[in-house]
Amino acid sequence: MNRIDLKYIWNLLLEKKKLLIIGQIITIIAILISVPIPLMLPALVDEVLLDKPSFFVENINAFFGNQNAFKYILIVTLAVVFLRAFHYIFSVLITKIFTNIAKFVTFKIREKLLKHLKSVSMNEYESLGSGAVTANLITDVNTLDSFIMSVASKLVTSILTLIAVGVVIIAIHPILGILIIVVQPFIMFLSRNIAKKTGTLKKEENEAISDFQNDVGESLDLFSQIKASNKEEYFFNNAISKAKNIQITSNKFNYKSVAYERFSFTLFLIVFEVLRAAGLVMVAYSDLSIGMMFAMFGYIWFIMTPVQEILSMQYSYMTAMAAIGRINKILALQKEPNGNKCFEKKGLNIDLKNVSFSYNKTKEVLKDININIKYGEKVALIGASGSGKTTLAQIIAGFYTKTNGTIKYNNIKIEELDKQCLRNEIFLVLQMPMLFNNTLRFNITMGDENINDEDIYKALKIAQLTDVVYSLENGLDTLVGKNGVRLSGGQRQRLSIARMIIANPSVVIFDESTSALDVQTESKLFCDLEDILKYKTVITIAHRLSTVKNANKIYVLDDGKIVQSGNHNELEQQEGHYLEFVKNQLI
Numbered sequence: 001m002n003r004i005d006l007k008y009i010w011n012l013l014l015e016k017k018k019l020l021i022i023g024q025i026i027t028i029i030a031i032l033i034s035v036p037i038p039l040m041l042p043a044l045v046d047e048v049l050l051d052k053p054s055f056f057v058e059n060i061n062a063f064f065g066n067q068n069a070f071k072y073i074l075i076v077t078l079a080v081v082f083l084r085a086f087h088y089i090f091s092v093l094i095t096k097i098f099t100n101i102a103k104f105v106t107f108k109i110r111e112k113l114l115k116h117l118k119s120v121s122m123n124e125y126e127s128l129g130s131g132a133v134t135a136n137l138i139t140d141v142n143t144l145d146s147f148i149m150s151v152a153s154k155l156v157t158s159i160l161t162l163i164a165v166g167v168v169i170i171a172i173h174p175i176l177g178i179l180i181i182v183v184q185p186f187i188m189f190l191s192r193n194i195a196k197k198t199g200t201l202k203k204e205e206n207e208a209i210s211d212f213q214n215d216v217g218e219s220l221d222l223f224s225q226i227k228a229s230n231k232e233e234y235f236f237n238n239a240i241s242k243a244k245n246i247q248i249t250s251n252k253f254n255y256k257s258v259a260y261e262r263f264s265f266t267l268f269l270i271v272f273e274v275l276r277a278a279g280l281v282m283v284a285y286s287d288l289s290i291g292m293m294f295a296m297f298g299y300i301w302f303i304m305t306p307v308q309e310i311l312s313m314q315y316s317y318m319t320a321m322a323a324i325g326r327i328n329k330i331l332a333l334q335k336e337p338n339g340n341k342c343f344e345k346k347g348l349n350i351d352l353k354n355v356s357f358s359y360n361k362t363k364e365v366l367k368d369i370n371i372n373i374k375y376g377e378k379v380a381l382i383g384a385s386g387s388g389k390t391t392l393a394q395i396i397a398g399f400y401t402k403t404n405g406t407i408k409y410n411n412i413k414i415e416e417l418d419k420q421c422l423r424n425e426i427f428l429v430l431q432m433p434m435l436f437n438n439t440l441r442f443n444i445t446m447g448d449e450n451i452n453d454e455d456i457y458k459a460l461k462i463a464q465l466t467d468v469v470y471s472l473e474n475g476l477d478t479l480v481g482k483n484g485v486r487l488s489g490g491q492r493q494r495l496s497i498a499r500m501i502i503a504n505p506s507v508v509i510f511d512e513s514t515s516a517l518d519v520q521t522e523s524k525l526f527c528d529l530e531d532i533l534k535y536k537t538v539i540t541i542a543h544r545l546s547t548v549k550n551a552n553k554i555y556v557l558d559d560g561k562i563v564q565s566g567n568h569n570e571l572e573q574q575e576g577h578y579l580e581f582v583k584n585q586l587i
């Protein structure tokens, strides 16, 4: 199934099996180095201060001969310092290894999401929107990253440390040892319930942030529109209220999560004191020595870190599960149907039979569309605003997936076609082309570095853009700004036409692509385009009679249906929308 879950993450981790095993071996060595440390100096209380020589004193005597108290303490202290230094080196190594593994896994997840997004159909993509998708790709994957990092490096370390310490303390004093080991799960159980509460609060905070991000992102994108409509007050007040919501939810989350965290820590400290008291009692009433009592105190303190790590892992687990839930929303987006067939020759015959389409399953935008366009034909699409012309153009270009009916190109069903082949053949020139915040060159070639400047200038000449580019100080290297804000609407439209010339498709769809041009530039443009378009299929969505008149076939759309089709002469003879259109144009 195409979703991310713990099993999927586990399988990714297994791809780094060797590193994982090395990491775990180093982890075990680091634990073996660190676990004896709390025991070493307290042992000298008994062995040196209370004069009951045992393991340390006997071994030092065996190696260095009899020593005085100062030297015993010095030698053991040096051993502790060395062990701590080695432990430090091993823990750095562990962090390095597990960071490498975690970053590999998160890269793989981002790669999977991007590969999926690449082939998601437009209608599905629009159901989420760019704000949510960006948040998923950045914030949620980062949440997952820290979860993987802590599970891979800290979970095993913490559990093994607890086991090792458990063995040592039970060996020192079974009753006190078991008491300590039993108390830990109790605290962990309490904290797990507490952590659950912070999970919901974090969710509320994340939702408020994403809501704000979407709102501000949109307002900033449409900044000029907002100013033009004199609606700064409304939009920015709205953004401020969303910012306020972040304040409220973050406030709640931050203080409550700290309160819950501190509560569990305070609980730990109380239990710590109770266990210390139990230690004193054991010295008074059993065979626990004073030195080993200090060692037990040390271990209670020592296991605080692994216990805290395990506690924070529960929280990290919950946020990671929430992040996975959101990430899976991307993976749940349907892919556009893609086949593997490609066209054998240049030029397409396009055939639509009983095609219908709806953006949101509630209202049909296109109904029972039947269109047949032969290779090289010049076709016009007309109809009132909102009648479905752009939608139809996008369906023909394969951007949206039809709801019903059949679409064939050279007799190959759209579902069987490799979409890249289709898009190589069809170019949709939009009324408001989207531009990258990059250079003019990049926007014309779409990043294809094999296209030379000579070809670009040829395209610019036909697109009536040469003078514009020459007038710019940096020529083709001029940055166009976000969405091409530094270019006029007409310049953007011509740039899109230059893109089409470079792409050299066999079908060109003009969707009111020259609406921002003055009549003179437009007619010069089409005159210069004539040679280029001669052997191409051209579908033009237009409002001007002059553009429509010469088409081989005109389709008239009304409320998503084709109500008339034929050439100008045929349609002019019929009562109907086309005649109305002609009359209106003449007026």
Ligand SMILES: Nc1ncnc2c1ncn2[C@@H]1O[C@H](COP(=O)(O)OP(=O)(O)OP(=O)(O)O)[C@@H](O)[C@H]1O
Pocket (backbone or CB within 6 Å): 126, 359, 360, 365, 383, 384, 385, 386, 387, 388, 389, 390, 391, 392
């Ligand atoms: N991305 C979308 N999501 C949902 N509904 C949409 C979307 N794009 C268009 N529509 C709806 O589909 C219908 C047809 O829109 P379309 O843009 O195809 O009409 P049009 O004939 O090209 O209009 P115009 O001449 O104004 O450009 C409209 O009712 C519109 O609201």
